[in-house]
Amino acid sequence: MAKITYIEHNGTKHEIDVKPGLTVMEGARDNGVPGIDADCGGACACSTCHVYVAKEWVDRLPPKDSMEEDMLDFAYQPDPETSRLTCQIKVTPDLDGLVVQLPEKQI
Template identity: 65%
Template sequence: MVKVTYIEHNGRVHDVDVPHGTTVMEGARDHGIPGIEADCGGACSCATCHALVEQSWIAKLPAKQPMEQDMLDFAYQTDPARSRLTCQIRVNETLDGLVLRLPERQA
């Protein structure tokens, strides 16, 4: 398990253990974290699992693939450096302690 911290727009913090090999979006969905809607179920065909990665974690994540970058065009209040679709971040041991901030709303 990997600890992931989800911070809602209102500041409420959720520390969750997410199994290796699953996605950050699945961790949020499986623990009922408000603010991650995941309408497409992780197919990278919507932008409703958008989150802002804390600056110190950006370099530890895999690069955005073109499909993710295209879908982020539909997300609410994106940041070019910090915005990610959580369905595209697969959990592994290097992400233990990952911190994400959730937007005020999803697209």
């Protein structure tokens, strides 16, 4: 398991153990973390699982592919450095300790 911390826009923290092989989005969805809508179910066809990755984790994640980059254009206030779609981040043991901040809203 990898412990992932999801921080809501209001500062509420959710520390969740997520099974390797799932995505960061599935970990949030399966544990009722508010603010991860995941309207497309993880198909990278929307931007409703957008988060800001803690700066110390940005370079430790696999790079964004072109499809994720395109979808982030539709996210609420994307940040070129820290914005990611959680449906595109596969959980591995190396992600233990990952911290993500949820935006004020998903669009």
